[in-house]
Amino acid sequence: xxxxxxxxxxxxxxxxxxxxxxxxxxxxxxxxxxxxxxxxxxxxxxxxxxxxxxxxxxxxxxxxxxxxxxxxxxxxxxxxxxxxxxxxxxxxxxxxxxxxxxxxxxxxxxxxxxxxxxxxxxxxxxxxxxxxxxxxxxxxxxxxxxxxxxxxxxxxxxxxxxxxxxxxxxxxxxxxxxxxxxxxxxxxxxxxxxxxxxxxxxxxxxxxxxxxxxxxxxxxxxxxxxxxxxxxxxxxxxxxxxxxxxxxxxxxxxxxxxxxxxxxxxxxxxxxxxxxxxxxxxxxxxxxxxxxxxxxxxxxxxxxxxxxxxxxxxxxxxxxxxxxxxxxxxxxxxxxxxxxxxxxxxxxxxxxxxxxxxxxxxxxxxxxxxxxxxx
Numbered sequence: 200x201x202x203x204x205x206x207x208x209x210x211x212x213x214x215x216x217x218x219x220x221x222x223x224x225x226x227x228x229x230x231x232x233x234x235x236x237x238x239x240x241x242x243x244x245x246x247x248x249x250x251x252x253x254x255x256x257x258x259x260x261x262x263x264x265x266x267x268x269x270x271x272x273x274x275x276x277x278x279x280x281x282x283x284x285x286x287x288x289x290x291x292x293x294x295x296x297x298x299x300x301x302x303x304x305x306x307x308x309x310x311x312x313x314x315x316x317x318x319x320x321x322x323x324x325x326x327x328x329x330x331x332x333x334x335x336x337x338x339x340x341x342x343x344x345x346x347x348x349x350x351x352x353x354x355x356x357x358x359x360x361x362x363x364x365x366x367x368x369x370x371x372x373x374x375x376x377x378x379x380x381x382x383x384x385x386x387x388x389x390x391x392x393x394x395x396x397x398x399x400x401x402x403x404x405x406x407x408x409x410x411x412x413x414x415x416x417x418x419x420x421x422x423x424x425x426x427x428x429x430x431x432x433x434x435x436x437x438x439x440x441x442x443x444x445x446x447x448x449x450x451x452x453x454x455x456x457x458x459x460x461x462x463x464x465x466x467x468x469x470x471x472x473x474x475x476x477x478x479x480x481x482x483x484x485x486x487x488x489x490x491x492x493x494x495x496x497x498x499x500x501x502x503x504x505x506x507x508x509x510x511x512x513x514x515x516x517x518x519x520x521x522x523x524x525x526x527x528x529x530x531x532x533x534x535x536x537x538x539x540x541x542x543x544x545x546x547x548x549x550x551x552x553x554x555x556x557x558x559x560x561x562x563x564x565x566x567x568x569x570x571x572x573x574x
Contacts, residue, residue, distance in 0.1 A: 224295065224305050226287070227280070231314075232422055233287035233307045235270075237278040238295070257281055260292040260304055268293075289423025310424030316341050318414055318430045322472035323526050325498040326432075330406040331390050331439040331536060333528035335383040336472055337414065342378035342421045345371065351418040352383065355411040362410075364389075365403045378421065382473065387528075391536045404436050440527040441534050444470060446519050446552045455561045456512040461494075462504040462556075464517070469499040471524040478520035479504070484513045510558050517554040521547070 227235040236257070256267035270283035287293065292306040322336040337352075354362045366383050373382040385403045388396035404410065416429040448467055454460035462481065472495060481489040481504055491506035521531040528535030532547040 224303055226305060226307065227282075231310075233289070235280055235282035236295075236305060237276060237280050238303075240274075240277040240279070251279070254298055255279070255281075255302075256296045257283070258294050258296060260294045267296075286421070289419075291423070307423070310422055312424075315424050315427035316343065316420040317427050321412065321414075321430070321432045323469055323499060324472075325469055326434045327437050328404075328434050329438065329440040329527050330402065330404045330436040331441075331527045332404060332436075333385055333387065333390065333524070333526065333535065334471065334473075335385070335412065337381045337383065339379050339381075339420070343374075343381070344419045344421055344423075345374060345378065347418055348372060348381060348383065351415040353413045353415075355413060356405075357409055358411060362403070364400065380473070387535075390528075406436050406438055409433065409435050439536075440468075440525060440529065441536065443529045443531055443534055444468065444523065444525050446517075446531065446554055449554065451517060451554060451556045453515070453556045453558045454510060456510050456558050457560060459506050459509050462506075464502045464504075466500050466502070469526055471526065472499050474523050475499065475502060478523040480518040480520075481506075482516040482518050483511075484515065489515070512559055514555060514557050517556065519552045519554075521549050521551055 223239045225237045226233050227237060251272050255272065257270070258265040258267055268283050270281055273280050273282075287307045289307050290309045292304060294304045295302045317340040318337060319340055320336075320338045322338070323332070348366070349368065352366070354365045356362050365385055367386050369384065373384070374380065386396065388394045389400055389403050391397055392402075410433070412432040412434075414426070414430040416426045418426050444466065450465040450467075452463040452465075454462060464479075475495050476493060479493060479502060481491065483489050489504075489506055490508075491504050494503045494505070495501070496503060519531065524530045524535070531552055532549060
């Protein structure tokens, strides 16, 4: 019964400690990620599967005792294979230990500098932002290493002074599922004027000043490759925005029927990029969602919806989730920082808002006319 569970462990490790290059430990790769190591079978003696994980361990090669890296052991390709739960990191050196004795070491090489990740975009994308700005989004070309933003992101005032304590220190950081977009929150406690952090430290941003968001080129991705270059976004602050977006003021320009030309929406102000990609829905006359893709453009002041199939004549509904926000965090129901002493501020509790529009066939022999949507 034990034949399928036999593993082989190094016989002579007490007599000699050789480098990975001479002992034959090899790194296994998958999609440019170091996903495991292989120790040759001909250098190992027999041990059961139950004991191998207790006797053999892989650790970071650092000063002092290091904990074992979690992972799985198996027998394949005439070798003992160790696969860590999280792939090895480029640029770091690791050691293989047996019975608390160092067996060997290996290093994960740095990535080719030509194959570097990029910071593709920073949102909001416009260069005039309200002084009560709530969030900034960083979108990368591939998954980045987490927990690094305090080291590699800084905000400068007037190109010289680093502004401390601007961003909320969230652990874990707010990444999308594939770790390509990071949400940076400016400290809400300092933005809301009735809270103690605001009274003690003041708002993160001040009106009518120039700022530069700087992202260091040293920020590594999940494989250890550093950004291709540093990134700087310059912007100036304008007076605070204390009003909720009003969908009734949006312009809706439907296309003609029998084609799949896009539906265009103009908001009249920049809105939250990430929420725009999640909160807009087109509903058909039968109450079912229309499948298609949204494109956010013009500094987040417009959205374009391209259906997967041709439009049919009829009445449609643009459904907007009430959690949609502008750049200052004001959603469709209420302002983010409202004066509680003012009873005249309108506060709603709706889950969503709707605008209806109609798509018609163009008159024969003429181009499709754009028709304004109706509230």
